Amino acid sequence: MFWKTFLHLVIIILLTIVTQVGGIIYLITILFIGKKKSKKQIKRLSVFTALYLTATFLIIPNIAPFFGREKIKETQHLKAHSLFYKLANRNYVKPALNKSLNEISIAFEKQQNGIQLVYLDANFPFIDKFPLLPHLSHNDGKKIDVSLIYEKQNGEGTNMKKSISGYGVFETPKKTETNQNNICKSKGYWQYDFPKYLTLGTVNSTLKLSEKGTSKLAREILKHKNIGKVFIEPHLKNRLRLTNNKVRFHGCQAVRHDDHIHFQLN
Numbered sequence: 343m344f345w346k347t348f349l350h351l352v353i354i355i356l357l358t359i360v361t362q363v364g365g366i367i368y369l370i371t372i373l374f375i376g377k378k379k380s381k382k383q384i385k386r387l388s389v390f391t392a393l394y395l396t397a398t399f400l401i402i403p404n405i406a407p408f409f410g411r412e413k414i415k416e417t418q419h420l421k422a423h424s425l426f427y428k429l430a431n432r433n434y435v436k437p438a439l440n441k442s443l444n445e446i447s448i449a450f451e452k453q454q455n456g457i458q459l460v461y462l463d464a465n466f467p468f469i470d471k472f473p474l475l476p477h478l479s480h481n482d483g484k485k486i487d488v489s490l491i492y493e494k495q496n497g498e499g500t501n502m503k504k505s506i507s508g509y510g511v512f513e514t515p516k517k518t519e520t521n522q523n524n525i526c527k528s529k530g531y532w533q534y535d536f537p538k539y540l541t542l543g544t545v546n547s548t549l550k551l552s553e554k555g556t557s558k559l560a561r562e563i564l565k566h567k568n569i570g571k572v573f574i575e576p577h578l579k580n581r582l583r584l585t586n587n588k589v590r591f592h593g594c595q596a597v598r599h600d601d602h603i604h605f606q607l608n
Contacts, residue, residue, distance in 0.1 A: 359475055361430045362466040363402065367393050398431060406434055406467035411483040413467075415440055419447035420459045421501075423489060423508035427462065432474060434467040436483040439607050442566045443486070450562045454491070454555055457499045462487040462508045462602055476536065478596055484607040491555030495548055499555055502546045505601075510541035513551045513600045519577035526594035537597050556603075557582040563605050564588055570608035575600035 350372060357364030371390040375382050403413045411434040416422065420443055427433050435443070447459035464486040466474050474480040480487075489508055493499050504511035512535070515521045526534040556578075563569055564586045573592040574584070578600050592599055 361432075362468065362472065362474075363397060363431060364394060367397060398429060402431060402467050409468050409483075410436060411465065411467055412437055412440055414461065414464060415444060417444065417447065418458075419451040420444060420461070423460050423462050423503060424506070426507075427464070431467055432463050432465070433461070434465050434483060435486060436607060438568055439484060439486060442568060442607075446559075446562050446566065449565075450559055453558055453562070454499055456501075457491060457555060458501050459559070460489040460501065460503065460508070462489060476540070476597070479606075485604065486606070487602045487604050488559070489602055491552040491559055492546075492549040493552040493555065495550070499552055500549065502549060504546055504549055505541035505544050507540055507542040509601050510537040510539070511544055511601055512538070512598060513575075513578060515575075515577035515600075519580065522576050522591070522594075523598050526598075529594055531594040533597060534594060535598055537601060553582060557584070560584055560589070560603060563603070568607055569605050571606050573599050573604040 350368075354365040354368055357368050358366075368390055371386050371393060375386045375389055406412055414420070414422070414433045414435055422428055422433060443459065443461070450459055451457060463474060463477060463480055465480050465483045466472055470482045472481055477485075479485055487508075489503055490513065491499065492502060492504065512523075515523075523535050560572065560574065560582060561584075563572060564584075570588065572584075572586075572589045573596075574582075574589060575598055576591055579589050592604070
């Protein structure tokens with residue numbers, strides 16, 4: 343009995359960490375499908391799946407605006423890197439950021455001829471200061487991570503990325519560039535390159551960073567007056583010649599940002 347209760351508790355905590363609402367839905371499922379019912383595991387899985395999908399795609403998008411957030415409006419110019427970010431309710435932002443994302447994606451696609459703005463983690467739909475792990479600051483609807491831009495070996499731009507999650511495959515500094523990873527880890531910040539464990543698998547290994555495309559994306563983001571900060575690894579900031587004072591170093595207490603760009607509202 344103890345171990346079953348403990349396992350349920352672990353599942354509730356994990357679902358809450360990953361999706362914010364999954365733990366509550368799992369608890370409702372357990373209460374609804376009692377332990378005495380036959381084939382309870384199959385029934386619980388079926389009920390949980392149905393409740394979770396209904397909540398994620400039909401209920402939560404209509405409740406989130408009461409908390410000042412809305413689901414990212416995807417278009418042909420703006421896409422999630424994977425279905426996971428939508429299934430896990432990590433695709434919510436303030437209306438002002440939603441508007442800017444749309445405008446940035448349209449302007450960028452016109453410059454890059456078919457290359458989309460691909461987003462990763464944004465925020466959960468409810469409650470300021472509720473942590474969206476493993477991030478330190480994605481807790482108020484004002485922040486979002488977007489993918490770097492890549493190109494094929496022949497220089498042709500592509501919407502493909504280097505990892506399944508979109509995180510963890512780094513554009514490491516050259517010998518002549520500042521190696522912030524080494525600096526931070528030498529100071530005891532062991533977690534600085536932790537996203538290397540969050541790739542969920544590497545793919546498209548022949549892709550290379552499109553310095554031109556990534557620079558254009560960053561500059562398009564910086565044009566928006568309501569964007570207050572942009573985080574990218576120092577060596578990429580210098581390599582891409584990003585001199586705007588909105589481009590900041592995120593600090594050693596965070597994780598490295600040479601696998602994505604983070605930006606946020608004022």
